[in-house]
Amino acid sequence: MRNLLKIGLVANIFEWYEFAVYAYMADIIGQLFFKSETSVVGLAKAFTIFAIGYLIRPLGSLVWGTVGDRIGRGRPMKTVLMMSAIPTALIGCLPTYAQIGFLAPALLLILRLVQGFAMGAELPTNGCYIFEAAPSKYKSMLCSIVMASTKLGYLLASLVVFLLFSYFNRETVLAWAWRIPFLxxxxxxxxxxxxxxxxxxxxxxxxxxxxxxxxxxxxxMLKPVLIVSFTIALSGTLSIWTSQYLIHFLNVPRTLAWASNAVFVIASIAFKLVAGYLSHAFGYQRVIRVSVASTTLFIVPLFALFQHASFGILWVLQMLLGCLQGSITGVLMEMLARQFPQFVRCRGMNLAYTLPAAFLGGITPLVLTWMTDQTGFLLFPAFYILFFGLLALPSTIRLKAQENGKASRSAGFCARGANRA
Structure with missing residues (x-):
């Protein structure tokens, strides 16, 4: 159990810090690595690199998922952990556009492609490993911890970026301090x-x-892909883009935007764990069904309140959004694992998660930035989430029932195998 907690919790914190820090520093990356006329254009270009890094993820998922199904889940996990970590440190060493011109964004793109190839398999393979190795009565909770740990990585990245802008002015950050979060x-x-x-x-x-x-x-494949598409659109908006939305479109002070983002992340972590507990008690189908329906119903009113939110209301809104997002994603790994038989489970989980992530996770910040800037419609992000929620809702009704007996036998088999290893 200690090893499962290490693998499910700590490893993901490290990996998702490295993923999130690029998104949180996107406006700085845009100014340093691209020739841009305005900050919004630079932000859009930085998110373009972010999106391209996502597009290689399905290839990584297919490769590492096949390896996981044929020789075991452990070996690909060990490899992708390092492959996704090293590029982040190297980004902190890159020269900028002012120093080497167009070679700077080219090198940035190469590093993001390497990281994307590895991260195409990191989270689903981790979830597959935990689901199969965990005793039956702990599956739901440990799978929710896998998802909660991703938000702890976001929280760590958010804290580092918040401290960076608290201790250094923007000129110093642009001069050299931007490297600190990556290093x-x-x-x-x-x-x-x-x-x-x-x-x-x-x-x-x-x-x-x-x-x-x-x-x-x-x-x-179809039902989990539609549900994951909704969670990716939701998480891409709330976890990655909302801070930039507050700063660039609602003129919220930068430190307040990052502080409110931390409130969102903390609420999301708490409700992922709550969702894991409820999943064990009532079944993952009921939890995800209620969560998707609630988010679809309330997302537009909550975003409407953003427009004129005071300091206190902003924090309350971020907390409510964190609760909605956490309650859905807290059961995501268990939902994916239960849709596929074991002999294709690693590939199935990887592809069902990564295909939507590749086409929505990367482009969501870019689409939201461009559309909100071009149309001036500040509720566009809410309707973007609503669209995918309406697509996913029918699939939540037709999810496979939880098969406790089979799950218990599978858990026993995997546990005995782990002990022999």
Whole structure:
């Protein structure tokens, strides 16, 4: 259990810090690595690199997912942990556009592609490993911890960026201090190397033929893809883009925007864990069904209140949005794991998560920035989320029932395999 907590919690904190820090520093990256006329144009260009890094994720998911199904979940996990960590530290060492011109964004893009290839498999493989290795009565809670740990990575990144702008003025940040959040990943890499020793391989079922794997994936893919698409659109807006929305479109002071983002992240973490507990008690289907319906119903009114929010109301709104987002994503890994048989589970979870992430996770900040700037319609982000919520809602009604007996036998098999390893 200690090893499972390490793998499910600490490893993801490190990885998602490295992912989030780029998004939180996007406006600075835009000014330093691109030739831009305005801050919004620079922000859009930085989010373009962010989006391109996402597009390679399905390839990483297919490669590492296949490896996970054929030789075990542990080996690809160990590899992608390092592959996604090292590029962040290297970004902190890059020269800027003013120093080397167009070569600067080219190098930035290469590093983001390497990181995207690795991160295409990081979270789903982690979730697959935890789901299969955990005892039956702890599956829901440990899967929710996997998702909560991603937000702890966001929280760490948010805290580092908040402290950066609290201690340095913008000129100093642009001159050299912008490198600090990226170079902070160096000690995290050392922690990841130590973490890899906790990852053990356990036996997996025979992988089967390509045809049988393809048919199984085809039958099971649509419902989880639609639900994950909604969660990616929701998380891409609330976790990554809302701080920039507050700063650039609602003229909220930068420090207040980052502080309110921390409130959102804390609320999201808490409700991921609550969702895991409720999933064990009532079933993951009921939790995700109620959460998707509630978010779809309330997202437009909550965003409307952003427009004239005072300091206190802004924090309350961020807390409510964090509760909605956390309640959905807290059961996401369990939902994905229960849609696929074990012999294609690693591939299925990776592809069902990464295909929506590749096409929505990367472009969501870019689309929201461009559309809000061009139309001046400040409620566009809410209607963007609403659209995907209406697509996902029917799929939540047709999710597979939780099969406790089979889950228990699978857990026992995996636990015995882990002990032998």
């Amino acid at each position: 902070f990943s160096i000690p995290l890499i050392i922690g990841i190397r130590a973490m890899r020793r906790s990852i053990q391989d356990f036996p997996v079922q025979k992988a089967g033929t390509f045809k049988s794997a393809w048919l199984s994936l085809k039958r099971s």
